[in-house]
Amino acid sequence: MDPSAEEIIALAEQLTQTAKGLASETHPPARKQQTACLVLQAKQLIWSVQDPHDALMDHIVNGYTISACLAASKLGIFEAVPLTGTTSAKQVAQRCNAAEELIVRLMRQLTCVNIFNEVRLGEWAHNRLSLVHSEHAGPTSGKWLYTVSLDEMMPAMYRLNHYLEHFGNHSLLDTYIETPHSWFYGMIGKNFWEVMNSSHDRIENFIRGLALFDSLHPVVAMFPFEKILRNGSNPKRPLMVDIGGGRGLALLEMRKGCPSLSGDLILQDRPCVLEDISYDDLPGVTKMAHDFFQEQPVHNAQVYYIRRVMHDWQDNDAARILKAIIPAMGPDSRILISDMAIPEPVTSRDAGAIWLDLMMMSIGGKERTIRDWQYLAVLSGLKLVKVWQEPEKFGPLCVVEYMLPDADHTPSLGRAMVDGAADENEITTPKLGPNDGGSFIEYDLDSPESRDVDWEERTVVADREQSMEL
Numbered sequence: 250m251d252p253s254a255e256e257i258i259a260l261a262e263q264l265t266q267t268a269k270g271l272a273s274e275t276h277p278p279a280r281k282q283q284t285a286c287l288v289l290q291a292k293q294l295i296w297s298v299q300d301p302h303d304a305l306m307d308h309i310v311n312g313y314t315i316s317a318c319l320a321a322s323k324l325g326i327f328e329a330v331p332l333t334g335t336t337s338a339k340q341v342a343q344r345c346n347a348a349e350e351l352i353v354r355l356m357r358q359l360t361c362v363n364i365f366n367e368v369r370l371g372e373w374a375h376n377r378l379s380l381v382h383s384e385h386a387g388p389t390s391g392k393w394l395y396t397v398s399l400d401e402m403m404p405a406m407y408r409l410n411h412y413l414e415h416f417g418n419h420s421l422l423d424t425y426i427e428t429p430h431s432w433f434y435g436m437i438g439k440n441f442w443e444v445m446n447s448s449h450d451r452i453e454n455f456i457r458g459l460a461l462f463d464s465l466h467p468v469v470a471m472f473p474f475e476k477i478l479r480n481g482s483n484p485k486r487p488l489m490v491d492i493g494g495g496r497g498l499a500l501l502e503m504r505k506g507c508p509s510l511s512g513d514l515i516l517q518d519r520p521c522v523l524e525d526i527s528y529d530d531l532p533g534v535t536k537m538a539h540d541f542f543q544e545q546p547v548h549n550a551q552v553y554y555i556r557r558v559m560h561d562w563q564d565n566d567a568a569r570i571l572k573a574i575i576p577a578m579g580p581d582s583r584i585l586i587s588d589m590a591i592p593e594p595v596t597s598r599d600a601g602a603i604w605l606d607l608m609m610m611s612i613g614g615k616e617r618t619i620r621d622w623q624y625l626a627v628l629s630g631l632k633l634v635k636v637w638q639e640p641e642k643f644g645p646l647c648v649v650e651y652m653l654p655d656a657d658h659t660p661s662l663g664r665a666m667v668d669g670a671a672d673e674n675e676i677t678t679p680k681l682g683p684n685d686g687g688s689f690i691e692y693d694l695d696s697p698e699s700r701d702v703d704w705e706e707r708t709v710v711a712d713r714e715q716s717m718e719l
């Protein structure tokens with residue numbers, strides 16, 4: 250079980266090689282990738298050599314670090330320490346209107362995990378790991394991500410074992426109103442949105458935090474809209490309906506990023522969400538109150554777009570949302586779902602995203618694997634054309650492309666991207682033979698091995714396939 254000296258040396262040498270490569274790399278995206286690789290290799294080295302009890306202790310420390318971070322954030326400690334220079338615990342205590350001893354004890358915990366430097370006894374300065382928590386970091390501050398992910402959502406999931414003890418081990422997966430989240434906040438009988446809307450601060454903080462996730466979840470970069478929609482584009486035909494579109498930011502990105510496409514952009518959401526959005530916020534976008542469980546009123550749009558919505562819903566309700574769109578679809582209309590496709594099997598490099606599935610579990614939702622997206626297509630009576638995914642750029646985020654089962658257009662573009670040989674006109678308007686079935690290939694639901702995995706070591710030994718073509 251314990252690694253041999255040779256294995257440890259090999260891991261350390263691998264790390265040195267990656268560090269040397271990084272030192273000579275100047276291209277920012279490549280540097281980012283190499284840095285991620287270096288961090289993963291460093292973690293692998295630690296996991297190999299660390300005493301298992303020490304590793305367990307690290308998890309315990311993490312739990313307490315989180316509570317120290319949240320309390321520090323609430324007290325304003327991250328802002329009370331100046332951007333440059335140092336400050337004493339006494340000054341921080343005065344600025345935060347809190348007891349000095351409290352400040353010292355919280356900052357000690359943070360200092361131990363390299364959030365803040367204690368430059369002299371009782372005197373602290375920011376470092377790169379503390380600054381990101383602070384409003385000093387401007388719009389990229391992680392503060393609001395923390396507020397949503399940890400302050401609002403985590404306490405419920407942290408108590409999952411108590412929830413299961415109370416409701417039983419077969420509960421949770423078929424309810425939205427008896428969830429860990431609604432239970433923790435004493436609002437059994439209310440769904441997630443009702444709990445969120447129960448306080449103005451709560452929903453405000455949530456929306457603010459969610460907005461930060463926007464920059465991590467692009468629209469135009471994840472699907473070749475202009476290439477695929479070009480031939481069907483027509484000023485008289487709706488271009489895109491953003492269903493459950495929130496504040497409509499996806500549509501703004503679409504208009505800006507795809508200038509060659511014409512047609513209306515329509516934002517659908519609940520009336521209370523749309524009320525707050527002015528015309529100036531969303532120039533050129535039509536707002537339309539619509540309950541997505543009711544039949545879709547906009548017919549023959551090129552795209553029915555659904556981002557970060559389906560993961561709120563379990564399969565039967567997710568299928569209801571999709572079935573409500575089907576009667577409105579034209580022969581070449583597409584449903585594009587931008588969510589996540591959990592890699593199977595997961596590995597350590599997926600940890601930065603997989604936690605979202607547990608967060609969704611706490612409110613009765615779920616993230617899906619490609620097989621789950623396939624299942625949802627069958628349940629809804631749709632054809633899964635392709636799952637667009639570029640793990641190196643966007644991790645497990647993906648765009649799932651559904652069409653009507655007998656759709657007369659399918660995007661062979663994906664294949665062309667792989668082959669690099671097809672003529673562009675052929676690509677966008679392929680004519681299929683009666684049994685062609687488009688790019689719909691059989692997916693073996695019993696075999697999750699979409700990655701080449703060394704099961705002995707449980708490490709990925711080859712790159713995950715990009716944009717899995719189905």
Ligand SMILES: C[S@@+](CC[C@H](N)C(=O)[O-])C[C@H]1O[C@@H](n2cnc3c(N)ncnc32)[C@H](O)[C@@H]1O
Pocket residue numbers: 442492493494495496499517518519522539540541542555556557558
């Ligand atoms: C997580 S947000 C995603 C918002 C947006 N698509 C984005 O990516 O920023 C889920 C959205 O679904 C909307 N929603 C929830 N139930 C709905 C319903 N029955 N009909 C229409 N929209 C609904 C919510 O109001 C919210 O804006």
